Amino acid sequence: xxxxxxxxxxxxxVAACSSNAVExxxxxxxxxxxxxxxxxxxxxxxxxVVNVWASWCLPCRAEAPLLQAAHAEYGDRIxxxxxxxxxxxxxARLFLDEFDLPFIHYFDQAGEVIAxxxxxxxxxxxxxxxxxxxxxxxxxVIDEQTLALQIDELLNR
Amino acid sequence: xxxxxLWAALTAFLAAYLxxxxxxxxxxxxxxxxxxxxxVVGMFTGRLAAVLAAGINPITNxxxxxxxxxxxxTMWASLAGFATLAWPLRxxxxxxxxxxxxxxxxxxxxxxxxxxxxxxxxxxxxxxxAWALPGSDVTRHPVELxxxxxxxAGAFLLxxxxxxxxxLTGLAVAWAGFARLLTEPMRPSIGGGPVAFYVAVTxxxxxxxxxxxxxxxxxxxxxxx
Numbered sequence: 001x002x003x004x005x006x007x008x009x010x011x012x013x014v015a016a017c018s019s020n021a022v023e024x025x026x027x028x029x030x031x032x033x034x035x036x037x038x039x040x041x042x043x044x045x046x047x048x049v050v051n052v053w054a055s056w057c058l059p060c061r062a063e064a065p066l067l068q069a070a071h072a073e074y075g076d077r078i079x080x081x082x083x084x085x086x087x088x089x090x091x092a093r094l095f096l097d098e099f100d101l102p103f104i105h106y107f108d109q110a111g112e113v114i115a116x117x118x119x120x121x122x123x124x125x126x127x128x129x130x131x132x133x134x135x136x137x138x139x140x141v142i143d144e145q146t147l148a149l150q151i152d153e154l155l156n157r
Numbered sequence: 158x159x160x161x162x163l164w165a166a167l168t169a170f171l172a173a174y175l176x177x178x179x180x181x182x183x184x185x186x187x188x189x190x191x192x193x194x195x196x197v198v199g200m201f202t203g204r205l206a207a208v209l210a211a212g213i214n215p216i217t218n219x220x221x222x223x224x225x226x227x228x229x230x231t232m233w234a235s236l237a238g239f240a241t242l243a244w245p246l247r248x249x250x251x252x253x254x255x256x257x258x259x260x261x262x263x264x265x266x267x268x269x270x271x272x273x274x275x276x277x278x279x280x281x282x283x284x285x286x287a288w289a290l291p292g293s294d295v296t297r298h299p300v301e302l303x304x305x306x307x308x309x310a311g312a313f314l315l316x317x318x319x320x321x322x323x324x325l326t327g328l329a330v331a332w333a334g335f336a337r338l339l340t341e342p343m344r345p346s347i348g349g350g351p352v353a354f355y356v357a358v359t360x361x362x363x364x365x366x367x368x369x370x371x372x373x374x375x376x377x378x379x380x381x382x
Contacts, residue, residue, distance in 0.1 A: 058218065058220045059224055059226075062211070065210075065211040066228065066347065135292075140226065141224060143228065145344065146276060148345035148347050149290075149297075151345075152280070153295060
C-alpha cells in the first residue's frame with residue numbers, strides 16, 4: 001500500500017512538472033506552402049541557409065547553438081530561414097524560447113516544402129545561391145566546419 | 158553510427174598501429190586499450206562540455222551526449238584524453254613517451270579520415286594542389302590533409318629521437334598544438350577557432366620538454382638518460 005502511495009505521488013509530481021504551465025513567449029510561426037516558399041526564394045537578394053528543424057528532434061537542439069553563432073557572424077550577408085516540420089505550434093514556440101534563433105521561421109506542418117526540396121531526416125540544411133538556386137543539401141546534424149565551408153562557398157559564388 | 162566517422166576512426170587506429178610497429182619496444186602493456194580508452198573518454202568529456210556550454214541539461218537530455226557530430230569541445234576533449242592516458246602511467250613517464258608518437262599518428266589518421274568524409278577542404282586558394290567542392294569553381298586548401306601530414310611527420314620524427322624522459326611527451330604535445338595552430342587560419346570556422354588553446358598547448362609542450370631533465374626522481378626511471 002505504501003509502495004503504491006509512493007508511485008502515485010511520483011506520478012503526480014511528474015505530471016505537475018510536465019504540465020502546460022509555461023506559456024511560450026515567441027509568437028506563433030507563420031504557416032508556409034510551397035508556392036509562397038518558392039516565391040520567397042525567387043525574391044532573395046542574398047544567399048540563404050534554410051534549416052529544417054522540429055522541437056521533438058534532439059539533434060536539432062545540438063545544432064541550434066551553432067546556427068545562432070553562424071547567424072551572429074554572417075547574418076548581414078546571408079539570409080537565415082528556419083522551417084519547422086511536423087511539429088506543434090506550442091512545441092515550436094517553446095523551442096525558439098529556449099534557443100534564441102533571431103531569424104524568420106516558418107511552420108511547414110505537412111512537410112510540403114521539404115518534400116519538394118528533397119533530402120531526408122531532420123535536421124537538414126539547404127544552401128541557396130542569391131539567384132534562388134539550391135546549391136547543396138546537407139542531411140543530419142551539420143558541424144561547424146561544414147557549415148562555415150558551405151557559407152564561404154555561397155559568399156564566393 | 159555514421160559510416161564515414163567510423164572509417165575516419167579506423168584510419169586513426171591503423172596509423173597508431175603502424176607507428177607502434179615502428180617502435181615496438183618499451184611500450185606499456187595493452188597500448189591500444191589505453192589509446193582507445195583515452196579517445197573515448199576525451200570524446201565523451203568534450204561532448205559533455207559542448208552540451209553544457211550550449212545551455213542544454215545533459216540529465217534531462219542524455220541523448221545529446223551521443224551526438225558527437227553536434228560538436229565536441231576541443232579543449233576539454235584533449236585534456237580528458239591526455240589525463241586518461243597519463244594518470245595510470247604517472248609514475249613511469251617513459252611509458253607515456255613510448256605512446257606519444259602513436260597518439261600523434263592517431264591524430265594524423267583521424268585528420269586523414271577527411272577523405273572518407275569528404276571534409277578535407279578549407280579556405281579558398283589558387284595553389285596547384287588545391288581542389289574544389291563538386292559543382293564549384295572555387296579551389297580550396299586541403300587543410301585537413303595538411304594537418305594529417307603534419308601529425309604523421311611529427312609521429313615519424315619522434316620515433317627516431319632518443320630524448321630524456323618526458324621530453325618526447327612534451328614535444329608531442331607541442332607538435333600537436335603547433336600543427337593545429339599552423340592550419341587553423343586555413344580552416345573554415347564560425348567565430349574563429351580555438352587559437353588561444355592551441356597556443357597554450359604548444360607552450361605547455363615546449364615547457365614540459367625543456368623541464369624534462371628536472372623531473373622529480375619518482376617520475377623518472379633509473380635508466381633515464
